[in-house]
Amino acid sequence: MEEEKPIDLFVACGEISGDIHAAELIQALLKQNPNLSIVGITGSKLRQLPVKTFMEMESLQVFGFWDIVRFLPKLMGLFFKLRSFLLKTAPKAVLFVDYPGFNLRMQKALRKKGFKGKLIHYICPTVWAWGKKRIHTMKNTLDLLLTIFPFETELFPPSLPTYYVKNPLLSYLEKYAYQSLKARRHFTIGIFPGSRVKEIERNLPLQLELAQEMIEFDPSIHIYLSVTNSVLRQKILPLVKQKSYALQKASIFSDSSTNYDLMRSIDLAIATSGTITLELALHKVPTLVNYAIKPLDLFLAQKIFRIHLDYYCIVNILAERLIFPEFYGPNFSKAKMLPVLKELYLNAEKRKALQNDCNKVKEILESPMKAISPEKKILSLLQP
Numbered sequence: 001m002e003e004e005k006p007i008d009l010f011v012a013c014g015e016i017s018g019d020i021h022a023a024e025l026i027q028a029l030l031k032q033n034p035n036l037s038i039v040g041i042t043g044s045k046l047r048q049l050p051v052k053t054f055m056e057m058e059s060l061q062v063f064g065f066w067d068i069v070r071f072l073p074k075l076m077g078l079f080f081k082l083r084s085f086l087l088k089t090a091p092k093a094v095l096f097v098d099y100p101g102f103n104l105r106m107q108k109a110l111r112k113k114g115f116k117g118k119l120i121h122y123i124c125p126t127v128w129a130w131g132k133k134r135i136h137t138m139k140n141t142l143d144l145l146l147t148i149f150p151f152e153t154e155l156f157p158p159s160l161p162t163y164y165v166k167n168p169l170l171s172y173l174e175k176y177a178y179q180s181l182k183a184r185r186h187f188t189i190g191i192f193p194g195s196r197v198k199e200i201e202r203n204l205p206l207q208l209e210l211a212q213e214m215i216e217f218d219p220s221i222h223i224y225l226s227v228t229n230s231v232l233r234q235k236i237l238p239l240v241k242q243k244s245y246a247l248q249k250a251s252i253f254s255d256s257s258t259n260y261d262l263m264r265s266i267d268l269a270i271a272t273s274g275t276i277t278l279e280l281a282l283h284k285v286p287t288l289v290n291y292a293i294k295p296l297d298l299f300l301a302q303k304i305f306r307i308h309l310d311y312y313c314i315v316n317i318l319a320e321r322l323i324f325p326e327f328y329g330p331n332f333s334k335a336k337m338l339p340v341l342k343e344l345y346l347n348a349e350k351r352k353a354l355q356n357d358c359n360k361v362k363e364i365l366e367s368p369m370k371a372i373s374p375e376k377k378i379l380s381l382l383q384p
Contacts (some may be wrong), residue, residue: 014099019043
C-alpha cells in the first residue's frame, strides 16, 4: 500500500464493537485535527470516515478457542503482513482497539523489532478475569492505555499512563434520537442472539425454544428478535421455522440500528453475553444473559486459562453482585432458564427491583467526575 504522505495514526480493529467505538473516537480526533493522515484495519463504520483501509476487519474475525486454532495459519499470515507494513511505514502512533489476543501480540512484536512510534490501546483487555501477566507486557510496550470501566485504572502501575474515559455507550445514549413510543398493549420480550454467525448459531436455537415456551404459556406475549443485518436475517429464518411455529406468527425482526428503540419498548430480554447486556442495563431492561460454550472451549477456559470469576456478565462485574441472571456453558439450558424467565414475567416487583439495580450500574459509569477526553491524550502523543 503506497502512501502519499507519512501516516499520523494507524487504527486496528478486530470486531464489530471495536469498529463502532473506534469510529466514534476517530471522528472526535478529526474534529480536532481534520488533516490527520489515518490508515487502518477497518470495519463498516470506519470505512465511512476518511480512513484509508489497509485491511478489512472482517478478515480477522474468529469465534471461540477452537476456531482460533483452525484459523491460526491465516491469522499468522495477516499478523506478519500487518507487522511488516507498520515497520515499513512507521506511523507516528498506532491505536489498537480491543481485540487483545491479536493486538497485544502485535504491540510486543513491534517493540521487539524496534518500532519507535507511540502504541496506544483503547478498551482495556480483561486482565481482571484472566491473563494477569499481560499487565507486565502492556507496561513495557504501551505509551497510553484508555479504559472504559472505572475500576480498570487501578490495575496498572503508574509507569503506564492509564486513564478512564467516558464509557462510549453513555455518549451513544445521549446522542440517540429515539423514535416516538407507541402505546404498549402486550408484554414484550426481546431476543439479542449476538452479532456473528457462529455466535448466533450456538445461542439462538435455545433462545427461540425459550420464546416458544413463553408464547405457549401466554399467547399474548410478543417476541422481538434483533438481527445485525439482512444477511444474518436470512440465516436466522430457517432457525425460526425449525424451532418455533408459534414464534413465526408473533416475532418481529428488528434491525440492530434501531436496537435502542427496541430496548425502550420491551419488558424483558434474553441476550447473548457481550456489550449488548450493558446497553440493556442502561435502558433498564431486566435481562437473562447466556453464552453457549463448546465443551472443548469450556475445558480450555477452566483448566488451561484458569478463568474463574464470581460473575461473567459485565453488568454484574461492575456492580460486584448478581443483577442479571447468568447462564453460561452447561448452565445454558431450558431447564434452568425457563423458570427464571417465567418468574420475571409474573413478578412485576422483581422486574422493578432489577430496573433500580440498573440505575446503580449507570451511576457507577458516571461516577468518576474527571474522566478524560481520549482524543486530547492521543493528539498530545502525535505532537513532534
